[in-house]
Amino acid sequence: MSDDNPHSSNGSANKTWLEKIGQIFTAEPQTKEELQDVFTEAASRDLIDTEAQNMIAGVLDIAEMRVRDIMVPRSQMVTLESSDPIEELLPQIIDSQHSRFPVITEDKDHVEGILLAKDLLKYGFKAECDFNLADILRPTVIVPESKRVDSMLKEFRTKHTHMAIVVDEFGGVSGLVTIEDILELIVGEIEDETDAENEDIDDIRKVGERVYSVTALTEIDDFNEYFKTEFSDEDADTVGGLVVHSFGHLPERGESTELNGYSFKVINADSRRILQLQVTVPKTPKVETENVSEE
Known part of the structure; x- marks a missing residue:
């Protein structure tokens, strides 16, 4: 006898994972812990995989977190000086490998705007151009330390921005937060090509005619060998310690x-500690040849 309902024979197979999870609810969860237990049970029954379970746990966690819990502290903020010429800004941008930078004037409490590294591309292929950093800065989003992380994520989405400056109760800058910081709480650490290559970056790299990027942990002996210098390692073993x-x-x-x-x-x-240095070497003195007339 044929079945009037063509879906009845494989109904369980056609159910979504949400419907399957609904089957294990014997009572409505009353607390966050009970809700987490539901998803733990769902994972144990292979209704969801471990990765999905961890993502759900991350979503539940950020609902109770504040921006102060995940922000990059003020001391670790990589900022750019608005008064620096572009030839000094570029080595800093290359060294840090970030895509966005707070641009400051007097100090980190005075953020003028956010620079996107990609906005400098159009100036890199012009022999001559009138460059004004203020013309390409993006508006600064300011948020309090007490802002909820889930609300911060929503604000990032609605304002189509990826970075916000965090201030304390007195209005001083205490750090910054990015959309990546929040997403990593949900999906785990996000690594890009530069993260994978960081271990292979040379301690000393040339970034300009006389400008070099030097890791602070570079041994003084290695520095001396590279630059043919004779700095003493009596007081320190590394270039950072020397500085x-x-x-x-x-x-x-x-x-x-x-x-x-x-x-x-x-x-x-x-x-x-110091992490990265920009080293400018002295100009090579020109050797002048005197014309000595024969007597």
């Missing part, structure tokens, strides 16, 4: 010092 010793304190991003004609500028640093 700190020269300053007499832990410098912040943007500070610079000169040693034996070499300029060392701090490109990236946190509250504990």
Whole structure:
């Protein structure tokens, strides 16, 4: 006898995973823990896979988190000085490998706007151009530390932006948050091509005619060998340690010092150590040949 309902024979196979999960609800969950137990049970029955379970847990977690819990702290923000010429900005952008940068004036409490690295592309292929950084800055989104992370994600979507500056109760900048920071809470760490290549980046890289990017952990012996210099390793083993010793304190991003004609500028640093340096080598002195007349 034929079945009047053609879907009855394989109805269970045609059910969505949400319908399958509904089958395991014996009572409506009253707490977050009970709801998580439901999805744990669903995973144990292979109604959802482990990855889906972890994503659901991430969504539940961000509903209780504040921006202060996930922001990049002020000391680790990579910022650009609005007064710097483009030839100084480019090495910093290349070194950090970020796509967005807060642009500041006096200090990190004065953010003028957000620079997208891709907005500089049109200036890179012109022999001569009038470059004004202020003309290409994007508006700054300011949010309080207490903002809920799920609300922050919604704001990122509605405003079509990827970065926000976080301020404390007194209006001072305490950090920044990106849409990637939130998405990684849900789907796990997001790695791109540059993340995979970071381990292979040379400690010393040429980024300009006389400008080099140098990792602060570069051994002084390696630095000396590369640049044919004779810096002493008596007080420090690394270039970062050499620079700190020269300053007499832990410098912040943007500070610079000169040693034996070499300029060392701090490109990236946190509250504990220098991470990246920009080294400008001295100009090679021109050797003048005197014309000596024969007597």
